[in-house]
Amino acid sequence: MQKITITKPDDWHVHLRDDFILEGVVKDSLKNFSRILVMPNLVNPIKNTQDAINYKTRIINAIKKLKIHNYFEPLMSIYLTDNTSEKDIELAFRSGVIFGVKLYPFRSTTNSFDGVTDLFGKCSLVLYKMEELGIPLLIHGEVFNKTVDIFDRELIFIENIAIPLKEKFPKLKIVLEHISTKDAVEYVKSAKDPIAATITPQHLFYNRNIIFNHGLNPHFYCLPILKREKHRLALIEAATINNTKFFIGTDSAPHSKENKENESGCAGCYSACYAVEMYATIFDRVGCIDKLEQFISFNGPNFYGLPYNSTKINLIKQSHIIPKKLNRNIEIVPLGAGELLDWKLVE
């Protein structure tokens, strides 16, 4: 039987939500990952350091209830708004608990109604401060505009926002999150450091056909929306070429089955529980299992200036099926429900 032992990975982009689902969701993440960078888009967003400290305490309490020992404290982020101040950024920097500031363009995705309406007009001073202090800007890189086709939102964001942002703030650390297009891959490759991009399992596994396969499949609806096959292939290439600018970020985003299978279904795929097995499966299917560790365990810490994890995980090549449903105090249909995975995490 084929077995690999690699450095325990981290998840550089995860949604844990709050309240009664927190415990189950955190458990899934900690089974797979050492450090997790927690997104701030709660219904009441995490807008400042105090919000983040309170949320972190709730997460740690959930971890304690699970009786998990030797865990890493979650890495927190705050939500950029039109009203974020330079002082907010300084406090975030000094706190030592904030690892990024998240840019959601207004209305771009789940809980983004507090998002930024005019980045260069309203946030310039804050961006200068972040550049000075070295705090990463974590970007949901899509424009939301009724005249822009949903499949072009990322490309237009790169042209209209990312390129000028990089010109105006060349030293600002940028992570283009959950990239979904060949255009984003090419942009990140060509842009000068410091810039990186995260890639999700869904964007490596699927193209947009899956959303419309034998009927409408809401469980594959996420933002950025899945794209054409040529984009998926470009993302696989980016993830598997040992280019340190690309690393893991699951964007695992739980929504209840009911809220997904709804006349206005929510965007987001839940992958925390099988994420590492999904990445291993796709890397192996393209003949690159030897590149997995670089992508899931080394490139992220390199970008964030953190040490590699000292613990290891074991994976064996063994088929198993992703369950059709999970119970995390709400019913959740996981990403790839019913599909075969080729690799399995073992003790």
Ligand code: NCD
């Ligand atoms: C995320 C969520 O549900 O919070 N949804 C998604 O489709 N990815 C938000 C996000 O990262 O865009």
Ligand code: ZN
């Ligand atoms: Zn996300």
